Amino acid sequence: MEQQLVCDTVKDLLPMYIDHMTSEASNVSIEEHISGCRDCRTVLEQMREPVAVESAPELKEFKKFLKKSKMSLFYWIMGAAAVIAVVTCFIVNLAIEGRLSWFYIVAAGIGTGYLPAYIAIRCEEHRIVKMLAALNVCVFFLLGVIQIVVYYQMGIGGKWFWRTGVPIAVLWSVIVWLSVLVRVKFRTMVLTAVTVLICLAVPGNFLTNMICGYYRGWEDYAADFVSNGLGNTAAAVLLIIMDIMIYIGRKGRGGHGK
């Protein structure tokens, strides 16, 4: 009976003992008791075992919450920055011109920057493809806004939207999408997709100059090749060689190309 009372007292003191909050005299008594009492010794050992902090569900939840709140703080800051930029441009544009003109371009530009970023953060799967699709739509929208504001409202420049703007945007959209398609459809390395992109950039560059009216044919391209096409072509050839070498290396090691 008395032994049980001593054990209960020691067990009550153990948390404080572990935290070095007991007196020297108590320490001596506790240690003396523990050396002779298996029951209390087991309790002390259990108390001293490190708690598996990481697996504690409450803590995990708390960390998740913290991460979430940090992310939402990030959203708020980004959103506030955009609102400040838009509002400032709104006021300045109105003050200078007495109407809204280039403000529309700023607003559309900020919107087209944020929409793909928002999609990339929010979407769980096919993130890159969805983001690229949004970016693609945004580019056409932004081009249209710029054309309307600059030409029809401010009277600067000519009509270029349908003649050059859209064809060039379509051309480069196709080039980028083909590269992404290669990566997604054939599950190639990122390097291979980049290779496709750079290879397609060679004719893309030529066609862009054709659309703009700088070239009238291949002979103009040939004349301009050293300054305008050589870098692209060299990069394309280099990337093709790298791809081939990597694929051969993988086959040699018996791995299946992925």
Ligand SMILES: [Zn+2]
């Ligand atoms: Zn005991």
